[in-house]
Amino acid sequence: MASFYVADVTLFDGARVRRHAGVLVDGGRIAWVGAHARAPREATTARAIDGAGKTLTPGLIDCHVHLNFDGGADFAAEAAGMGLARAAIKGTVNLRRHLAAGVTSVRDLGGIGTCELAKAVQDGVVPGPRVVASGRALTITGGHGHNIGIAREVDGADDARKAVREQIKAGARSIKVIATGGVLTPDIPATFTAMTPDEIGAAVDEAHSWGRGVAAHAIGAAGILGAVQAGVDSVEHCNQLTAVGAREMASRGTFRGPTLCAVRGIVDHPDAVPAYAVAKARAVYDDSRRGMQRALKAGVRHVVSTDAGTPFNPHGSAGREVAYLVDWGMSPLQAMVAATAHGADLLRLEDVGRVREGLLADLALWDANPVDDPAALSKPRMVWKDGVRV
Numbered sequence: 001m002a003s004f005y006v007a008d009v010t011l012f013d014g015a016r017v018r019r020h021a022g023v024l025v026d027g028g029r030i031a032w033v034g035a036h037a038r039a040p041r042e043a044t045t046a047r048a049i050d051g052a053g054k055t056l057t058p059g060l061i062d063c064h065v066h067l068n069f070d071g072g073a074d075f076a077a078e079a080a081g082m083g084l085a086r087a088a089i090k091g092t093v094n095l096r097r098h099l100a101a102g103v104t105s106v107r108d109l110g111g112i113g114t115c116e117l118a119k120a121v122q123d124g125v126v127p128g129p130r131v132v133a134s135g136r137a138l139t140i141t142g143g144h145g146h147n148i149g150i151a152r153e154v155d156g157a158d159d160a161r162k163a164v165r166e167q168i169k170a171g172a173r174s175i176k177v178i179a180t181g182g183v184l185t186p187d188i189p190a191t192f193t194a195m196t197p198d199e200i201g202a203a204v205d206e207a208h209s210w211g212r213g214v215a216a217h218a219i220g221a222a223g224i225l226g227a228v229q230a231g232v233d234s235v236e237h238c239n240q241l242t243a244v245g246a247r248e249m250a251s252r253g254t255f256r257g258p259t260l261c262a263v264r265g266i267v268d269h270p271d272a273v274p275a276y277a278v279a280k281a282r283a284v285y286d287d288s289r290r291g292m293q294r295a296l297k298a299g300v301r302h303v304v305s306t307d308a309g310t311p312f313n314p315h316g317s318a319g320r321e322v323a324y325l326v327d328w329g330m331s332p333l334q335a336m337v338a339a340t341a342h343g344a345d346l347l348r349l350e351d352v353g354r355v356r357e358g359l360l361a362d363l364a365l366w367d368a369n370p371v372d373d374p375a376a377l378s379k380p381r382m383v384w385k386d387g388v389r390v
Helices: 041-045 075-080 084-100 114-122 157-169 197-209 221-229 243-252 260-267 275-298 318-327 332-339 341-347 374-378
Strands: 004-012 017-026 029-035 047-050 055-058 060-065 103-108 130-133 137-140 151-154 174-178 213-218 234-237 255-257 363-366 382-385
Touching: 004 363, 017 041, 029 041, 055 060, 060 084, 060 255, 060 318, 060 341, 084 103, 084 114, 084 382, 103 114, 103 341, 103 382, 114 130, 137 157, 151 157, 157 174, 157 197, 174 197, 197 213, 197 221, 213 221, 221 234, 221 243, 243 275, 255 341, 260 275, 260 318, 318 332, 318 374, 332 341
Parallel strands: 004 047, 004 055, 060 103, 103 130, 137 151, 137 174, 174 213, 213 234, 234 255
Antiparallel strands: 004 017, 017 029, 055 363, 363 382
């Protein structure tokens, strides 16, 4: 594996910006980081990449995707024709879209065959970002997602514990619980509180005993608070976040993935998306904005979670989510930390998310600095995963 040196670049290392930096990569890992003027002798023999006027960042991390789905207008209709072969083909194509957008790690939160797809990437069978797959999401009987084939219905704490074990046996590296209703399931209120505290608590306890993190789909206030108190690692959507819930998340270190691309994809296309989904998304839109402000005020840690695959929300949209986070009140620096270091921390990926000596060389080079302007994330100039340009 050839070494290379990115010279005289503006560097966002996952925490702060450094000007006139240099980054040496060797053997797939970051061998040296520092001031370009003080580059080590090894940098002179490595392949040189001119970073002048450009910005180097860690590869972006999207903590909420559905690789089996393309972002068409009708999520449920797309699911109706989904078999294992079609799911695998769609997933393979969508993995490439993430890489092309500078995304080098994703967490799939509910799909068909996604654990096998993650292993195929790991084994080098197909190109793609590293995939932290959750297998099938856990929902109550008749709950959100029961109708699209990517959820396992559970009833009671023992059944929830068993379902977690099933997903881990299948290769899951994370677990998803569906704590409330959802926007994209007909005839179920989005804010309905679904799983009981005992069910979520059993799933969390079992997952954590295996070293797996837990994401909770939660839209309504009661479901959000219940999931946080049960010990989940992240709350996805998290629309009706109260001040009490925000303080609880901050004190426990629970991450928030607001999935702004998902809600915007629906409310911005009312003539194409099914009417029931538009009505539910509109009903929680203002709650989403208020919840964002409460979370920021309380100091809740955020990640980039696009929910890619939902209506008008294509894969590779992490940069768009960063821009939405800034539009909704984050500083560009906070949003970039959410897209990199925080994502790695949530997904328990110790070797990525930062530009630091010894870590894997998951990197993206941009023509401008996204900490100055998130629009810079529209298209990367170069992307590397494990030190290999992709």
